[in-house]
Amino acid sequence: MNVKPSEEAEGNVTPDVRVQIPSSALQKIKGASALEEVMVVASVLNSTYFESPTETQNNTTPSVLGWRVLSVKGGTDPIKNLIEPIKLTFRSEENVTNGLCVFWKEPENLSGKGSWSTDGCQTKFNGEEFICSSSHMSFFAVLVNPEMSVGESHNTNLRYITYVGSALSVIFAVISFFIYMYLRRRGRSEKAIGIHMQLTAALLFLHLSFLLSGSWFHVVEDQDDGWACRGLGLILHWSLLATLTWLALEGFHLYLLLVRVFNISVERYLLKLSIVGWGFPTLAAMACGISGVYGKYILELKDKENPESKSSICWMSSEFKHRQVIGYLTVAFLCLVVLYNTCMLTLVVFKLYLIRSGNMGLKNSNQWRNVKKEKGLDLWKKCAAVLILSCVLGLPWGLASTTYISLSGVYVFTILNSLQG
Incomplete structure:
Protein backbone atom coordinates (compact mmCIF):
# COMPACT_ATOMS: atom_id res chain seq x y z
CA MET A 1 0.00 0.00 0.00
CA ASN A 2 1.13 3.56 -0.80
CA VAL A 3 0.85 6.02 2.09
CA LYS A 4 2.10 9.49 2.94
CA PRO A 5 5.09 9.52 5.32
CA SER A 6 3.40 12.15 7.46
CA GLU A 7 0.30 10.02 8.09
CA GLU A 8 -0.36 6.79 9.91
CA ALA A 9 -0.82 3.67 7.77
CA GLU A 10 -3.62 1.38 8.83
CA GLY A 11 -5.51 -1.41 7.12
CA ASN A 12 -6.70 -5.01 7.07
CA VAL A 13 -4.34 -7.46 5.41
CA THR A 14 -6.95 -10.22 5.78
CA PRO A 15 -10.26 -10.28 7.70
CA ASP A 16 -8.32 -11.70 10.68
CA VAL A 17 -5.09 -9.69 10.44
CA ARG A 18 -4.72 -5.92 10.79
CA VAL A 19 -1.65 -3.67 10.76
CA GLN A 20 -1.04 -0.12 12.07
CA ILE A 21 2.18 1.73 11.25
CA PRO A 22 2.85 5.16 12.84
CA SER A 23 4.15 8.04 10.75
CA SER A 24 7.48 8.03 12.62
CA ALA A 25 8.10 4.51 11.32
CA LEU A 26 7.20 5.48 7.75
CA GLN A 27 9.65 8.39 7.89
CA LYS A 28 12.51 5.98 8.56
CA ILE A 29 12.05 4.38 5.15
CA LYS A 30 14.97 5.31 2.93
CA GLY A 31 14.18 8.44 0.87
CA ALA A 32 10.84 9.02 2.60
CA SER A 33 11.59 12.71 3.25
CA ALA A 34 11.86 13.40 -0.48
CA LEU A 35 8.77 11.42 -1.49
CA GLU A 36 5.09 12.25 -1.27
CA GLU A 37 4.25 8.59 -0.80
CA VAL A 38 6.13 5.52 0.33
CA MET A 39 5.29 1.89 -0.26
CA VAL A 40 4.73 -0.56 2.58
CA VAL A 41 4.19 -4.22 1.77
CA ALA A 42 2.11 -6.23 4.23
CA SER A 43 1.24 -9.79 3.30
CA VAL A 44 0.26 -13.04 5.01
CA LEU A 45 2.37 -16.15 4.45
CA ASN A 46 1.94 -19.78 5.49
CA SER A 47 4.00 -20.69 8.56
CA THR A 48 5.31 -23.86 6.90
CA TYR A 49 7.83 -21.68 5.06
CA PHE A 50 9.40 -20.89 8.43
CA GLU A 51 10.00 -24.47 9.58
CA SER A 52 13.11 -26.55 9.10
CA PRO A 53 12.65 -30.14 7.80
CA THR A 54 14.06 -31.60 11.03
CA GLU A 55 11.61 -29.71 13.20
CA THR A 56 8.65 -30.68 11.04
CA GLN A 57 9.52 -34.39 11.06
CA ASN A 58 9.95 -34.47 14.83
CA ASN A 59 6.76 -32.51 15.37
CA THR A 60 8.51 -30.02 17.67
CA THR A 61 7.67 -26.86 15.79
CA PRO A 62 5.75 -24.39 17.95
CA SER A 63 2.11 -23.90 17.01
CA VAL A 64 1.57 -20.73 14.99
CA LEU A 65 -1.85 -19.13 15.36
CA GLY A 66 -3.87 -20.04 12.27
CA TRP A 67 -0.64 -21.01 10.48
CA ARG A 68 -0.36 -17.30 9.59
CA VAL A 69 2.84 -15.24 9.38
CA LEU A 70 2.51 -11.51 8.68
CA SER A 71 5.28 -9.90 6.65
CA VAL A 72 5.69 -6.12 7.06
CA LYS A 73 8.35 -4.45 4.91
CA GLY A 74 9.12 -0.87 3.92
CA GLY A 75 11.83 0.00 1.42
CA THR A 76 14.99 -2.04 0.87
CA ASP A 77 16.73 -1.44 4.20
CA PRO A 78 15.75 -2.92 7.57
CA ILE A 79 13.49 -0.72 9.68
CA LYS A 80 14.30 -1.05 13.40
CA ASN A 81 14.69 0.86 16.69
CA LEU A 82 11.36 2.60 16.22
CA ILE A 83 10.31 5.25 18.75
CA GLU A 84 6.65 4.41 18.20
CA PRO A 85 5.99 0.70 17.69
CA ILE A 86 3.99 -0.75 14.87
CA LYS A 87 0.86 -2.65 15.96
CA LEU A 88 -0.29 -5.94 14.51
CA THR A 89 -3.65 -7.50 15.37
CA PHE A 90 -4.29 -11.23 14.97
CA ARG A 91 -7.88 -12.35 15.54
CA SER A 92 -8.11 -15.74 17.23
CA GLU A 93 -10.90 -18.23 16.59
CA GLU A 94 -9.06 -21.02 18.39
CA ASN A 95 -9.38 -22.24 21.97
CA VAL A 96 -6.02 -20.94 23.21
CA THR A 97 -4.73 -20.61 26.75
CA ASN A 98 -1.97 -18.12 25.97
CA GLY A 99 0.04 -16.70 23.11
CA LEU A 100 3.26 -14.85 22.42
CA CYS A 101 4.07 -12.35 19.68
CA VAL A 102 7.31 -13.23 17.90
CA PHE A 103 9.27 -12.36 14.77
CA TRP A 104 11.45 -14.52 12.55
CA LYS A 105 15.12 -13.98 13.37
CA GLU A 106 17.33 -14.69 10.40
CA PRO A 107 20.43 -16.88 10.91
CA GLU A 108 23.74 -15.10 11.40
CA ASN A 109 25.40 -17.23 8.71
CA LEU A 110 24.23 -19.20 5.70
CA SER A 111 24.72 -22.55 7.43
CA GLY A 112 22.58 -21.59 10.43
CA LYS A 113 18.83 -21.86 10.97
CA GLY A 114 16.38 -19.09 11.67
CA SER A 115 14.20 -19.09 14.77
CA TRP A 116 11.31 -17.27 16.41
CA SER A 117 12.33 -14.48 18.79
CA THR A 118 10.50 -12.06 21.11
CA ASP A 119 13.13 -9.28 20.98
CA GLY A 120 11.38 -5.93 20.63
CA CYS A 121 7.90 -7.53 20.70
CA GLN A 122 5.16 -7.09 23.27
CA THR A 123 1.93 -9.08 23.56
CA LYS A 124 -1.58 -8.17 24.67
CA PHE A 125 -4.62 -10.45 24.52
CA ASN A 126 -8.19 -9.23 25.02
CA GLY A 127 -9.86 -12.63 24.79
CA GLU A 128 -10.49 -12.45 21.04
CA GLU A 129 -7.43 -10.74 19.51
CA PHE A 130 -3.68 -10.79 20.02
CA ILE A 131 -2.28 -7.26 19.73
CA CYS A 132 1.44 -7.27 18.98
CA SER A 133 3.67 -4.21 19.32
CA SER A 134 7.09 -4.24 17.69
CA SER A 135 10.00 -1.81 17.42
CA HIS A 136 10.96 -3.07 13.96
CA MET A 137 9.53 -4.46 10.73
CA SER A 138 9.93 -8.12 9.96
CA PHE A 139 8.00 -11.41 9.68
CA PHE A 140 5.58 -11.70 12.61
CA ALA A 141 3.40 -14.44 14.09
CA VAL A 142 1.73 -15.49 17.31
CA LEU A 143 2.92 -18.69 18.96
CA VAL A 144 0.04 -20.21 20.88
CA ASN A 145 -0.72 -23.19 23.08
CA PRO A 146 -4.10 -24.49 21.91
CA GLU A 147 -6.11 -26.66 24.26
CA MET A 148 -5.38 -29.48 21.84
CA SER A 149 -2.57 -28.91 19.35
CA VAL A 150 -1.71 -32.45 18.28
CA GLY A 151 -2.42 -34.02 14.93
Whole structure:
Protein backbone atom coordinates (compact mmCIF):
# COMPACT_ATOMS: atom_id res chain seq x y z
CA MET A 1 0.00 0.00 0.00
CA ASN A 2 1.13 3.56 -0.80
CA VAL A 3 0.85 6.02 2.09
CA LYS A 4 2.10 9.49 2.94
CA PRO A 5 5.09 9.52 5.32
CA SER A 6 3.40 12.15 7.46
CA GLU A 7 0.30 10.02 8.09
CA GLU A 8 -0.36 6.79 9.91
CA ALA A 9 -0.82 3.67 7.77
CA GLU A 10 -3.62 1.38 8.83
CA GLY A 11 -5.51 -1.41 7.12
CA ASN A 12 -6.70 -5.01 7.07
CA VAL A 13 -4.34 -7.46 5.41
CA THR A 14 -6.95 -10.22 5.78
CA PRO A 15 -10.26 -10.28 7.70
CA ASP A 16 -8.32 -11.70 10.68
CA VAL A 17 -5.09 -9.69 10.44
CA ARG A 18 -4.72 -5.92 10.79
CA VAL A 19 -1.65 -3.67 10.76
CA GLN A 20 -1.04 -0.12 12.07
CA ILE A 21 2.18 1.73 11.25
CA PRO A 22 2.85 5.16 12.84
CA SER A 23 4.15 8.04 10.75
CA SER A 24 7.48 8.03 12.62
CA ALA A 25 8.10 4.51 11.32
CA LEU A 26 7.20 5.48 7.75
CA GLN A 27 9.65 8.39 7.89
CA LYS A 28 12.51 5.98 8.56
CA ILE A 29 12.05 4.38 5.15
CA LYS A 30 14.97 5.31 2.93
CA GLY A 31 14.18 8.44 0.87
CA ALA A 32 10.84 9.02 2.60
CA SER A 33 11.59 12.71 3.25
CA ALA A 34 11.86 13.40 -0.48
CA LEU A 35 8.77 11.42 -1.49
CA GLU A 36 5.09 12.25 -1.27
CA GLU A 37 4.25 8.59 -0.80
CA VAL A 38 6.13 5.52 0.33
CA MET A 39 5.29 1.89 -0.26
CA VAL A 40 4.73 -0.56 2.58
CA VAL A 41 4.19 -4.22 1.77
CA ALA A 42 2.11 -6.23 4.23
CA SER A 43 1.24 -9.79 3.30
CA VAL A 44 0.26 -13.04 5.01
CA LEU A 45 2.37 -16.15 4.45
CA ASN A 46 1.94 -19.78 5.49
CA SER A 47 4.00 -20.69 8.56
CA THR A 48 5.31 -23.86 6.90
CA TYR A 49 7.83 -21.68 5.06
CA PHE A 50 9.40 -20.89 8.43
CA GLU A 51 10.00 -24.47 9.58
CA SER A 52 13.11 -26.55 9.10
CA PRO A 53 12.65 -30.14 7.80
CA THR A 54 14.06 -31.60 11.03
CA GLU A 55 11.61 -29.71 13.20
CA THR A 56 8.65 -30.68 11.04
CA GLN A 57 9.52 -34.39 11.06
CA ASN A 58 9.95 -34.47 14.83
CA ASN A 59 6.76 -32.51 15.37
CA THR A 60 8.51 -30.02 17.67
CA THR A 61 7.67 -26.86 15.79
CA PRO A 62 5.75 -24.39 17.95
CA SER A 63 2.11 -23.90 17.01
CA VAL A 64 1.57 -20.73 14.99
CA LEU A 65 -1.85 -19.13 15.36
CA GLY A 66 -3.87 -20.04 12.27
CA TRP A 67 -0.64 -21.01 10.48
CA ARG A 68 -0.36 -17.30 9.59
CA VAL A 69 2.84 -15.24 9.38
CA LEU A 70 2.51 -11.51 8.68
CA SER A 71 5.28 -9.90 6.65
CA VAL A 72 5.69 -6.12 7.06
CA LYS A 73 8.35 -4.45 4.91
CA GLY A 74 9.12 -0.87 3.92
CA GLY A 75 11.83 0.00 1.42
CA THR A 76 14.99 -2.04 0.87
CA ASP A 77 16.73 -1.44 4.20
CA PRO A 78 15.75 -2.92 7.57
CA ILE A 79 13.49 -0.72 9.68
CA LYS A 80 14.30 -1.05 13.40
CA ASN A 81 14.69 0.86 16.69
CA LEU A 82 11.36 2.60 16.22
CA ILE A 83 10.31 5.25 18.75
CA GLU A 84 6.65 4.41 18.20
CA PRO A 85 5.99 0.70 17.69
CA ILE A 86 3.99 -0.75 14.87
CA LYS A 87 0.86 -2.65 15.96
CA LEU A 88 -0.29 -5.94 14.51
CA THR A 89 -3.65 -7.50 15.37
CA PHE A 90 -4.29 -11.23 14.97
CA ARG A 91 -7.88 -12.35 15.54
CA SER A 92 -8.11 -15.74 17.23
CA GLU A 93 -10.90 -18.23 16.59
CA GLU A 94 -9.06 -21.02 18.39
CA ASN A 95 -9.38 -22.24 21.97
CA VAL A 96 -6.02 -20.94 23.21
CA THR A 97 -4.73 -20.61 26.75
CA ASN A 98 -1.97 -18.12 25.97
CA GLY A 99 0.04 -16.70 23.11
CA LEU A 100 3.26 -14.85 22.42
CA CYS A 101 4.07 -12.35 19.68
CA VAL A 102 7.31 -13.23 17.90
CA PHE A 103 9.27 -12.36 14.77
CA TRP A 104 11.45 -14.52 12.55
CA LYS A 105 15.12 -13.98 13.37
CA GLU A 106 17.33 -14.69 10.40
CA PRO A 107 20.43 -16.88 10.91
CA GLU A 108 23.74 -15.10 11.40
CA ASN A 109 25.40 -17.23 8.71
CA LEU A 110 24.23 -19.20 5.70
CA SER A 111 24.72 -22.55 7.43
CA GLY A 112 22.58 -21.59 10.43
CA LYS A 113 18.83 -21.86 10.97
CA GLY A 114 16.38 -19.09 11.67
CA SER A 115 14.20 -19.09 14.77
CA TRP A 116 11.31 -17.27 16.41
CA SER A 117 12.33 -14.48 18.79
CA THR A 118 10.50 -12.06 21.11
CA ASP A 119 13.13 -9.28 20.98
CA GLY A 120 11.38 -5.93 20.63
CA CYS A 121 7.90 -7.53 20.70
CA GLN A 122 5.16 -7.09 23.27
CA THR A 123 1.93 -9.08 23.56
CA LYS A 124 -1.58 -8.17 24.67
CA PHE A 125 -4.62 -10.45 24.52
CA ASN A 126 -8.19 -9.23 25.02
CA GLY A 127 -9.86 -12.63 24.79
CA GLU A 128 -10.49 -12.45 21.04
CA GLU A 129 -7.43 -10.74 19.51
CA PHE A 130 -3.68 -10.79 20.02
CA ILE A 131 -2.28 -7.26 19.73
CA CYS A 132 1.44 -7.27 18.98
CA SER A 133 3.67 -4.21 19.32
CA SER A 134 7.09 -4.24 17.69
CA SER A 135 10.00 -1.81 17.42
CA HIS A 136 10.96 -3.07 13.96
CA MET A 137 9.53 -4.46 10.73
CA SER A 138 9.93 -8.12 9.96
CA PHE A 139 8.00 -11.41 9.68
CA PHE A 140 5.58 -11.70 12.61
CA ALA A 141 3.40 -14.44 14.09
CA VAL A 142 1.73 -15.49 17.31
CA LEU A 143 2.92 -18.69 18.96
CA VAL A 144 0.04 -20.21 20.88
CA ASN A 145 -0.72 -23.19 23.08
CA PRO A 146 -4.10 -24.49 21.91
CA GLU A 147 -6.11 -26.66 24.26
CA MET A 148 -5.38 -29.48 21.84
CA SER A 149 -2.57 -28.91 19.35
CA VAL A 150 -1.71 -32.45 18.28
CA GLY A 151 -2.42 -34.02 14.93
CA GLU A 152 -5.07 -36.59 14.08
CA SER A 153 -2.69 -39.54 14.43
CA HIS A 154 -1.50 -38.46 17.87
CA ASN A 155 -5.05 -37.69 18.91
CA THR A 156 -6.03 -41.26 18.00
CA ASN A 157 -3.12 -42.67 19.99
CA LEU A 158 -3.93 -40.51 23.02
CA ARG A 159 -7.60 -41.45 22.81
CA TYR A 160 -6.77 -45.17 22.86
CA ILE A 161 -4.32 -44.70 25.73
CA THR A 162 -6.88 -42.74 27.71
CA TYR A 163 -9.71 -45.19 27.10
CA VAL A 164 -7.57 -48.23 27.97
CA GLY A 165 -6.12 -46.50 31.04
CA SER A 166 -9.53 -45.36 32.24
CA ALA A 167 -11.01 -48.82 31.69
CA LEU A 168 -8.20 -50.37 33.74
CA SER A 169 -8.71 -47.71 36.42
CA VAL A 170 -12.40 -48.58 36.61
CA ILE A 171 -11.61 -52.27 37.08
CA PHE A 172 -8.98 -51.71 39.75
CA ALA A 173 -11.06 -49.04 41.50
CA VAL A 174 -13.89 -51.57 41.87
CA ILE A 175 -11.46 -54.20 43.17
CA SER A 176 -9.92 -51.69 45.60
CA PHE A 177 -13.34 -50.64 46.84
CA PHE A 178 -14.30 -54.25 47.69
CA ILE A 179 -10.94 -54.80 49.39
CA TYR A 180 -11.53 -51.77 51.60
CA MET A 181 -15.02 -53.03 52.43
CA TYR A 182 -13.57 -56.43 53.35
CA LEU A 183 -10.98 -54.81 55.62
CA ARG A 184 -13.65 -52.82 57.39
CA ARG A 185 -15.76 -55.95 57.94
CA ARG A 186 -12.72 -57.65 59.39
CA GLY A 187 -12.69 -55.05 62.11
CA ARG A 188 -10.20 -52.59 60.63
CA SER A 189 -12.19 -49.39 60.86
CA GLU A 190 -9.34 -46.92 60.65
CA LYS A 191 -10.25 -43.51 59.39
CA ALA A 192 -7.73 -43.88 56.57
CA ILE A 193 -9.67 -46.78 55.06
CA GLY A 194 -12.85 -44.71 55.02
CA ILE A 195 -11.07 -41.85 53.26
CA HIS A 196 -9.50 -44.25 50.74
CA MET A 197 -12.96 -45.64 49.98
CA GLN A 198 -14.31 -42.14 49.30
CA LEU A 199 -11.40 -41.28 47.00
CA THR A 200 -11.77 -44.63 45.21
CA ALA A 201 -15.47 -43.92 44.64
CA ALA A 202 -14.67 -40.46 43.26
CA LEU A 203 -12.07 -41.92 40.88
CA LEU A 204 -14.55 -44.58 39.79
CA PHE A 205 -17.14 -41.90 38.96
CA LEU A 206 -14.49 -39.82 37.17
CA HIS A 207 -13.27 -42.58 34.87
CA LEU A 208 -16.74 -43.95 34.17
CA SER A 209 -18.11 -40.51 33.32
CA PHE A 210 -15.10 -39.78 31.14
CA LEU A 211 -15.53 -43.01 29.20
CA LEU A 212 -19.22 -42.23 28.65
CA SER A 213 -18.64 -38.56 27.78
CA GLY A 214 -15.75 -39.28 25.42
CA SER A 215 -17.51 -42.07 23.55
CA TRP A 216 -20.96 -40.44 23.42
CA PHE A 217 -20.57 -38.90 19.96
CA HIS A 218 -18.98 -42.08 18.60
CA VAL A 219 -21.91 -44.35 19.47
CA VAL A 220 -24.91 -42.01 19.23
CA GLU A 221 -26.10 -40.90 15.82
CA ASP A 222 -27.78 -37.78 17.19
CA GLN A 223 -25.00 -35.20 17.28
CA ASP A 224 -27.09 -32.43 18.82
CA ASP A 225 -26.25 -30.85 22.15
CA GLY A 226 -29.09 -32.65 23.99
CA TRP A 227 -29.98 -33.08 27.63
CA ALA A 228 -28.11 -36.39 27.88
CA CYS A 229 -24.84 -34.81 26.81
CA ARG A 230 -25.38 -31.89 29.18
CA GLY A 231 -25.98 -34.37 31.99
CA LEU A 232 -22.81 -36.29 31.17
CA GLY A 233 -20.85 -33.04 31.12
CA LEU A 234 -22.22 -32.15 34.56
CA ILE A 235 -21.37 -35.58 36.00
CA LEU A 236 -17.85 -35.44 34.51
CA HIS A 237 -17.19 -32.00 36.00
CA TRP A 238 -18.72 -33.01 39.35
CA SER A 239 -16.62 -36.20 39.56
CA LEU A 240 -13.46 -34.26 38.65
CA LEU A 241 -14.12 -31.73 41.42
CA ALA A 242 -14.93 -34.56 43.84
CA THR A 243 -11.69 -36.36 42.98
CA LEU A 244 -9.63 -33.21 43.50
CA THR A 245 -11.40 -32.47 46.78
CA TRP A 246 -10.78 -35.96 48.15
CA LEU A 247 -7.15 -35.75 47.02
CA ALA A 248 -6.83 -32.62 49.16
CA LEU A 249 -8.53 -34.40 52.08
CA GLU A 250 -6.09 -37.31 51.68
CA GLY A 251 -3.26 -34.81 52.10
CA PHE A 252 -4.96 -33.30 55.13
CA HIS A 253 -5.41 -36.71 56.76
CA LEU A 254 -1.80 -37.64 56.00
CA TYR A 255 -0.72 -34.48 57.79
CA LEU A 256 -2.80 -35.34 60.86
CA LEU A 257 -1.66 -38.95 60.83
CA LEU A 258 2.09 -38.43 60.60
CA VAL A 259 2.65 -34.86 61.77
CA ARG A 260 -0.08 -34.22 64.36
CA VAL A 261 -0.06 -37.82 65.57
CA PHE A 262 -0.77 -36.95 69.22
CA ASN A 263 -3.75 -34.69 68.46
CA ILE A 264 -5.91 -36.41 65.85
CA SER A 265 -9.13 -36.94 67.81
CA VAL A 266 -11.93 -35.16 65.91
CA GLU A 267 -15.57 -35.85 66.63
CA ARG A 268 -17.43 -37.34 63.63
CA TYR A 269 -14.27 -36.98 61.60
CA LEU A 270 -15.34 -38.97 58.53
CA LEU A 271 -18.77 -37.34 58.44
CA LYS A 272 -17.26 -33.87 58.37
CA LEU A 273 -14.80 -34.86 55.66
CA SER A 274 -17.62 -36.40 53.61
CA ILE A 275 -19.66 -33.20 53.83
CA VAL A 276 -16.71 -31.28 52.41
CA GLY A 277 -15.62 -33.97 49.93
CA TRP A 278 -19.05 -34.43 48.34
CA GLY A 279 -20.80 -31.20 49.29
CA PHE A 280 -18.45 -28.72 47.66
CA PRO A 281 -18.34 -30.50 44.25
CA THR A 282 -22.14 -30.88 44.30
CA LEU A 283 -22.76 -27.18 44.99
CA ALA A 284 -20.20 -26.10 42.39
CA ALA A 285 -21.56 -28.44 39.69
CA MET A 286 -25.16 -27.39 40.41
CA ALA A 287 -24.22 -23.71 40.11
CA CYS A 288 -22.45 -24.38 36.80
CA GLY A 289 -25.38 -26.49 35.59
CA ILE A 290 -27.86 -23.69 36.31
CA SER A 291 -25.68 -21.33 34.27
CA GLY A 292 -25.98 -23.71 31.28
CA VAL A 293 -22.27 -24.31 30.78
CA TYR A 294 -22.45 -28.05 30.08
CA GLY A 295 -22.87 -29.54 26.62
CA LYS A 296 -20.94 -30.47 23.51
CA TYR A 297 -17.30 -29.40 23.56
CA ILE A 298 -15.48 -29.47 20.23
CA LEU A 299 -11.73 -30.11 20.11
CA GLU A 300 -10.19 -28.62 16.97
CA LEU A 301 -7.12 -30.68 16.08
CA LYS A 302 -4.31 -28.70 14.47
CA ASP A 303 -3.49 -31.21 11.78
CA LYS A 304 -1.89 -29.76 8.66
CA GLU A 305 -3.00 -32.68 6.51
CA ASN A 306 -6.58 -32.41 7.72
CA PRO A 307 -7.25 -28.87 9.00
CA GLU A 308 -10.96 -29.60 9.52
CA SER A 309 -10.28 -32.53 11.85
CA LYS A 310 -12.34 -32.30 15.05
CA SER A 311 -13.31 -34.38 18.04
CA SER A 312 -16.21 -33.94 20.47
CA ILE A 313 -16.83 -34.71 24.13
CA CYS A 314 -19.61 -33.98 26.61
CA TRP A 315 -18.01 -31.38 28.84
CA MET A 316 -18.37 -27.59 28.91
CA SER A 317 -20.15 -26.40 25.81
CA SER A 318 -18.05 -24.59 23.22
CA GLU A 319 -21.07 -22.35 22.62
CA PHE A 320 -21.20 -21.10 26.22
CA LYS A 321 -19.90 -17.54 26.42
CA HIS A 322 -18.18 -17.78 29.80
CA ARG A 323 -16.89 -21.33 29.43
CA GLN A 324 -13.26 -20.23 29.74
CA VAL A 325 -13.93 -18.51 33.07
CA ILE A 326 -15.29 -21.73 34.61
CA GLY A 327 -12.45 -23.67 33.00
CA TYR A 328 -9.86 -21.33 34.52
CA LEU A 329 -11.49 -21.67 37.95
CA THR A 330 -11.34 -25.47 37.66
CA VAL A 331 -7.67 -25.34 36.66
CA ALA A 332 -6.97 -22.94 39.54
CA PHE A 333 -8.58 -25.40 41.97
CA LEU A 334 -6.44 -28.19 40.51
CA CYS A 335 -3.29 -26.10 40.99
CA LEU A 336 -4.24 -25.33 44.59
CA VAL A 337 -4.79 -29.01 45.38
CA VAL A 338 -1.47 -30.04 43.82
CA LEU A 339 0.36 -27.24 45.64
CA TYR A 340 -1.33 -28.08 48.96
CA ASN A 341 -0.59 -31.80 48.72
CA THR A 342 2.99 -31.08 47.70
CA CYS A 343 3.41 -29.00 50.86
CA MET A 344 1.79 -31.74 52.96
CA LEU A 345 4.07 -34.39 51.50
CA THR A 346 7.11 -32.19 52.11
CA LEU A 347 6.10 -31.70 55.76
CA VAL A 348 5.62 -35.43 56.24
CA VAL A 349 8.99 -36.30 54.71
CA PHE A 350 10.66 -33.65 56.87
CA LYS A 351 8.94 -35.01 59.98
CA LEU A 352 10.05 -38.54 59.19
CA TYR A 353 13.58 -37.27 58.73
CA LEU A 354 13.46 -35.74 62.21
CA ILE A 355 12.16 -39.01 63.63
CA ARG A 356 14.93 -40.91 61.88
CA SER A 357 17.55 -38.60 63.34
CA GLY A 358 16.00 -38.93 66.82
CA ASN A 359 15.49 -35.19 66.99
CA MET A 360 11.74 -34.84 67.45
CA GLY A 361 11.82 -33.94 71.13
CA LEU A 362 10.94 -37.31 72.69
CA LYS A 363 11.82 -37.37 76.39
CA ASN A 364 13.05 -40.96 76.71
CA SER A 365 13.57 -44.20 74.86
CA ASN A 366 10.20 -45.56 76.01
CA GLN A 367 8.39 -42.80 74.09
CA TRP A 368 10.54 -43.61 71.07
CA ARG A 369 9.53 -47.29 71.22
CA ASN A 370 5.87 -46.32 71.66
CA VAL A 371 5.96 -44.13 68.57
CA LYS A 372 7.54 -46.90 66.51
CA LYS A 373 4.96 -49.37 67.76
CA GLU A 374 2.10 -46.96 66.98
CA LYS A 375 3.33 -46.36 63.48
CA GLY A 376 3.65 -50.09 62.82
CA LEU A 377 6.18 -49.72 60.00
CA ASP A 378 9.88 -49.22 59.78
CA LEU A 379 10.81 -45.61 59.11
CA TRP A 380 12.47 -46.36 55.81
CA LYS A 381 9.39 -48.27 54.69
CA LYS A 382 7.34 -45.27 55.70
CA CYS A 383 9.45 -42.98 53.56
CA ALA A 384 8.94 -45.30 50.59
CA ALA A 385 5.22 -45.46 51.34
CA VAL A 386 5.00 -41.67 51.46
CA LEU A 387 6.73 -41.35 48.09
CA ILE A 388 4.35 -43.89 46.60
CA LEU A 389 1.50 -42.00 48.23
CA SER A 390 2.43 -38.96 46.16
CA CYS A 391 0.55 -40.63 43.31
CA VAL A 392 -2.45 -41.13 45.56
CA LEU A 393 -2.27 -37.45 46.49
CA GLY A 394 -2.65 -36.56 42.83
CA LEU A 395 0.74 -34.95 42.34
CA PRO A 396 0.94 -36.29 38.74
CA TRP A 397 -1.87 -33.85 37.96
CA GLY A 398 0.79 -31.18 38.27
CA LEU A 399 2.25 -32.49 35.02
CA ALA A 400 -0.58 -30.70 33.22
CA SER A 401 1.84 -27.82 32.65
CA THR A 402 4.08 -30.10 30.55
CA THR A 403 1.29 -30.53 28.00
CA TYR A 404 1.99 -26.95 26.86
CA ILE A 405 5.69 -27.61 26.38
CA SER A 406 6.00 -30.73 24.24
CA LEU A 407 4.07 -33.63 22.79
CA SER A 408 5.90 -36.05 25.06
CA GLY A 409 4.49 -34.13 28.03
CA VAL A 410 0.99 -34.78 26.71
CA TYR A 411 1.69 -38.51 26.54
CA VAL A 412 3.23 -38.67 30.04
CA PHE A 413 0.34 -36.72 31.57
CA THR A 414 -2.24 -38.87 29.77
CA ILE A 415 -0.67 -42.19 30.77
CA LEU A 416 -0.13 -41.34 34.45
CA ASN A 417 -3.51 -39.78 35.11
CA SER A 418 -5.57 -42.24 33.09
CA LEU A 419 -4.06 -44.99 35.26
CA GLN A 420 -4.57 -43.16 38.56
CA GLY A 421 -7.46 -45.41 39.53
